[in-house]
Amino acid sequence: MTEAVAAQDEQTPYERVGGGAAVKVVVDRFYELVLADETLAPYFTDSDLTNLKRHQVQLISHLLDGPVSYEGRELRDAHAGLAITPEAYARVTEHLVGVLVDAGVPDDIIASLGGTLGAVEPEIVAPQN
Numbered sequence: 001m002t003e004a005v006a007a008q009d010e011q012t013p014y015e016r017v018g019g020g021a022a023v024k025v026v027v028d029r030f031y032e033l034v035l036a037d038e039t040l041a042p043y044f045t046d047s048d049l050t051n052l053k054r055h056q057v058q059l060i061s062h063l064l065d066g067p068v069s070y071e072g073r074e075l076r077d078a079h080a081g082l083a084i085t086p087e088a089y090a091r092v093t094e095h096l097v098g099v100l101v102d103a104g105v106p107d108d109i110i111a112s113l114g115g116t117l118g119a120v121e122p123e124i125v126a127p128q129n
């Protein structure tokens with residue numbers, strides 16, 4: 001088999017997790033847990049959840065090499081002024097990884113998303129003084 005044909009056989013992470021429907025299930029469950037977490041819910045009091053979920057689905061789909069563009073704000077702008085602590089960041093990350101595990105997402109994909117979550121933390125957590 002030529003390399004080109006082999007490449008066509010390879011699925012993207014987006015396809016491997018089950019595509020858009022699967023990402024949407026993950027994101028819905030993720031925000032259920034976040035909003036049920038009394039240390040996290042107050043951050044979301046003024047949020048437009050429909051928009052937030054739509055953008056989160058787009059972002060995760062994009063990170064999984066899906067055919068989807070992210071139309072939300074830069075992460076730094078979206079979280080500015082929310083005074084997000086490192087503890088809150090860790091809890092949100094735990095909820096997301098937990099949902100991915102429960103959804104049966106393969107370990108290599110979770111590890112790759114986890115790397116991205118670590119990399120964007122400085123854009124989301126408020127500067128600590």
Ligand code: HEM
Pocket residue numbers: 040043044046047048051052055056059071072073074075078079082084088089090092093117120124
């Ligand atoms: C773990 C990594 C995180 C990612 C990848 C992420 C991603 C996003 C995305 C894509 C949006 C939508 C932006 C838009 O609609 O323009 C958003 C908004 C938001 N995020 Fe995060 N987020 C993360 C962590 C957190 C944490 C730790 C908190 C608070 C504890 C948080 C609180 C919020 C809030 C309140 C909004 C809505 C802001 C608004 O309505 O103006 N996020 N986030």
